[in-house]
Amino acid sequence: MNITRFEKMTINQTLLAVAIMGLIIVSSNILVQPQFHINAWLTWGAITYPVCFLVTDLLNRRFGPSRARRVVCIGFIFAVLASYVVADSRIAIASGVAFLTAQLLDILVFDKLRYKSWWKAPFIAGWLAAIIDTFLFFGVAFAGTDVPWVTLATGDVGIKLVINAMLLAPFRVLMWNLGRPRSAQA
DSSP states (O other): OOOOOOOOOOHHHHHHHHHHHHHHHHHHHHHTSGGGEEETTEETHHHHTTHHHHHHHHHHHHHOHHHHHHHHHHHHHHHHHHHHHHSOHHHHHHHHHHHHHHHHHHHHHHHHHTTSOTTHHHHHHHHHHHHHHHHHHHHHHHTTSSSOHHHHHHHHHHHHHHHHHHTHHHHHHHHTTTSSOHHHHO
């Protein structure tokens, strides 16, 4: 088994990662609201949200799971508070619950698969997390309302899985630059 020493994460790197994560989450929470649905099966949020798994996976690859969890937890607080300002309170709560659960799952699975083929960790972790995130989010945000949440969740998860697969290319490129621990760069 490879033992990788992870790079220490600076305050500026942490703040940048939290800001990027927060921007993705807040914009996705705006874009998932009923007035922004693309059709009966899809929201714009499904297209923007999977990028946060790319961010988490790159952080996990370079800085390790504990630093990735720190960014997720700080990002969670920031995103929930910001989402209360720009989105319905149910969406903010649903987003927080789904985000934290899915991101922590992503980090755990990614870390377990870290030393397999380069694509397995982000692909499998991203798929599992996207499925959990989508159905948790839509169930909490829209159950008991007139929003066709099961239909939207089904469409959204399909798009998220496709986008997750498409994000393997940028992950591969970025893992050798942004995502590579310093000890592996020598």
